[in-house]
Amino acid sequence: MFTPNLDKGGKFKVGETWPLAYHQLRRTGGINMFASGLLSDSSIQVIMKHLTLLQTRYYGQNHSRVRFNEDFESLTVTARYEVMARQIEALVKERYVSPLGDGRKREIVVNLVGNKEFNVLVKAGRNGEVSFRETRLGGCTKNGHCDYGGIESIVRCTGGDGDKPCREAIYDRAKQLSVERQLASIERRIEMAQPDSPRARALKAEALGLRKYLNVVRN
Template sequence: MTPQGQKKPKSFYPLRWPTDEANGQQTGRQYYGQFIDTARRFGIADLLERWTGRSDREIRVQTLTSYLNLVSRAGLGYLLNFSLMRVEEAWNLRTNCLQIEKDPSFGDIYILQGCTTKTMSDSQALWVTSPSARVAVKAMQVVANLRTESALSEPNAHPETKATASESRYLIGYATEPWSKRGSKANHSLRPGIPYLARALQLFDPEQMRITQKDFELARMVTPTLSDEFAVGKIWPLAWHQLRRTGAVNMQASGLVSDASLQFQLKHVTRAMSLYYGQNHSRVRLDEKAHTLYVRTMYEVLGRQLQQLASDRFVSPHGEKRKSEIVRLISATDARKVINLAKKGIASYRSVLLGICTSRAPCPYGGIDNIAHCGGGDSLEQPKPCADVLYDPAQLNEVEALEAILDERLATAEAESPLRASLEAQKRSVENYRHAIQQM
């Protein structure tokens, strides 16, 4: 090693052939030639070329640092996708952040523990994550451990670097490899800046990132106020926060957390809901800001769905007059107004097999797994479909699939049994639905 600030001679570097006539006989140094030769010997040359975009001629030992940075950033993005954390929160996770709680009811629960960016006193905030997050954390730990070992082997390392040798060191830190320009000498009490997600674009195929018409329409449904940088044909402008928002949107759209559950004062219908909403449930307390973002996104999605009800796609079995009454408050152009209606509970949207239920009250007839009342099949005389249902012709294939199941079960159902009566009522509802959409 050379004293700090003193320029190293070219013969110091082992991954090149010395040009100052040094051959290592006197110093005992061993030279390995160009780094690309070492990379080939260890079978990582193709790996570095693929993910850093450098050719054989361009690969240097510094390319390995670029690859390690890419691993850490890919892991960061993975954790953001599966936790709803802010990028600042994930950036400051420690190497021991992943915990596995063994719950007697739910089994293994994977949790990320860290500090919130808004509440400095809360250093024990928890985020439920996917079991697959273990892979990302493990890869990031390997990089962090390597860099800690490298930093501690540098005699001129900054004093704060030695403090990172504990298990609570940061999951993402400085590049401290011997060939790094400043990592080993940086003040590790100061965190490195968060890189832009665009710097990791070599992870993605540019053509796959190009915005299609379908992409644009879907994005507008989720975010009505998209800026001009989002347009068909352009490359999607990635940002870390989009991962957090996308997670909230997917949670809302997944069906695991439904708007119906909100009507029942957040009762836990599925395990995922219990984990998400359970304040202190199973000793898991979720980040309050993630909950706020989820609720806000839910209403934005609901607002867009409500706007679609005014289109010609949906029809009321009671005629156009009844549909007009249902959608009279819904504006097809003012998204904010519709979102406010959803927040106040004035307008409701719940997917059912025949289309959409607009009732603001919980359905006592089922509606999701039984369509007898939705389609008026529970009335033996004049059909009396639910007054709050809007039929969706796009559901025809699903309804016909149900009809096939009903026919199969009717063939074996006992005469005059409650089961047969229920199946026949649903069969009549299918026929009423088909008749109504054929009149469109």
């Protein structure tokens, strides 16, 4: 349906092992991200590392053609909430910290987990009673839409804008190496940016936010 020339000279046949490559999985991932309705175009662009938004939207042209039968759609939705429930369960582990300290982490854990069993968490997620979504720094526990991201930018999550960190943010120590790489990349971009330009100021705020994350997880 999506790739008319998929046959590739007879390499792809029903009943045979398909010679799939990483880029084909990227295409499927991109289509599924658009179809989920959970991510903005710019978020998908960042995840897929496209230079332009036009590249990303090319992948998105096909998502509207995806049509699942009811059974498969039900399984997909259930799996999504099961993943979220497992992420929420994992918040009690030491790898997750709040930028506002241990007291705030305990509040988040009690509010989200409490004494709930796994199946109860799945149901609560489906009903919109609890929420957790992964971000570049760890996770966001805000119930409902967030205008500030956590993917495109982590400035508001960390207080890189000069304000306090977001109360709904949770940091994952396992993302430390990734954040260190992000910081090194942004520092290089700051050097190339026009001094005191809007872009330079935005990059500096992002870098400050990443440093604030590192200060928390290293302690």
